[in-house]
Amino acid sequence: MIKDESYVLSNGVKIPKVGLGTWQSKPNDAYNAVLSALKLGYRHIDTAFVYGNEKEVGKAIKDSGIPREEIFITTKLPAEKKGYKNAMAFFEKSIANLGLEYIDLYLIHAPWPWVAPWMNCTKGNIGAWKAMIELHKAGKIRAIGVSNFSKKHIEPLIEATGFVPMVNQIRYYIGDTEPDITSYCQEKGILIEAYSPFATGRILESGILDGYAKKLGVSVPKLCLRYCLQKGTLPLPKSVHEERIKANIELDFSIPEDVMKELDALEGTNLKHK
Numbered sequence: 001m002i003k004d005e006s007y008v009l010s011n012g013v014k015i016p017k018v019g020l021g022t023w024q025s026k027p028n029d030a031y032n033a034v035l036s037a038l039k040l041g042y043r044h045i046d047t048a049f050v051y052g053n054e055k056e057v058g059k060a061i062k063d064s065g066i067p068r069e070e071i072f073i074t075t076k077l078p079a080e081k082k083g084y085k086n087a088m089a090f091f092e093k094s095i096a097n098l099g100l101e102y103i104d105l106y107l108i109h110a111p112w113p114w115v116a117p118w119m120n121c122t123k124g125n126i127g128a129w130k131a132m133i134e135l136h137k138a139g140k141i142r143a144i145g146v147s148n149f150s151k152k153h154i155e156p157l158i159e160a161t162g163f164v165p166m167v168n169q170i171r172y173y174i175g176d177t178e179p180d181i182t183s184y185c186q187e188k189g190i191l192i193e194a195y196s197p198f199a200t201g202r203i204l205e206s207g208i209l210d211g212y213a214k215k216l217g218v219s220v221p222k223l224c225l226r227y228c229l230q231k232g233t234l235p236l237p238k239s240v241h242e243e244r245i246k247a248n249i250e251l252d253f254s255i256p257e258d259v260m261k262e263l264d265a266l267e268g269t270n271l272k273h274k
Helices: 027-039 054-064 084-098 122-137 151-161 179-188 199-205 210-216 220-230 242-247 257-264
Strands: 006-008 014-016 044-046 072-077 103-108 141-147 167-171 191-195 234-236
Touching: 014 072, 027 044, 027 054, 027 242, 054 072, 054 084, 072 084, 084 103, 084 122, 103 122, 103 167, 122 141, 122 151, 141 151, 141 191, 151 179, 167 179, 179 191, 199 220, 210 220, 210 257, 220 234, 220 242, 220 257
Parallel strands: 044 072, 072 103, 103 141, 141 167, 167 191, 191 234
Antiparallel strands: 006 014
């Protein structure tokens, strides 16, 4: 079953193949969603400092009664906080919020501040990356990576440290799979995590996938998630509704090769806008 399956990162760490996303989940909603997800068999939870729900995610983990070592937790350094000192300081804030002794995966949330995506933050990213490597070697983080990074943002990190990110978490869904960065990461052994696998809900409203889902006897969300898995990526569906959380991990079916090719052919369309 998918809920029992894992990918293996480049350093040998296992990461469950589907994670619960908590972006845009209000604190109390995040608590209930994480508690429900863990009860339903999820063992991978994704949060971030800027989501404002780390404390509730940590409380749900504790209240679940599930041994800490069985749960994979990701959080992220805020995109605006660059440099060695900021990375060290905000890691400590996140670990305190979560109430944990270590983080399974820590990511630089973006290569630039959200308000200034044109800004060149190479020096600050390298500084943050060096801090994360240090924390990783100290055993405080089991794996480290990046989010929303392109090749031009990743290569300076590797050149400066010789340390290749283990994960790149990017926007990824049927019709928009970011092929250039995906190919680069897969060549480097960097696992792609697919956030917004439903295009923040817009893909579900498009209607274009309805026929494919009906043909396979599954829902459109299941089709989207299974597609990500068959492309070798790790989907992070977000929901605060228990029935949807449950459905999002029931993915033990396969999309036939001919259907995968048809879905691949949707790349670059306005699928999400229709």
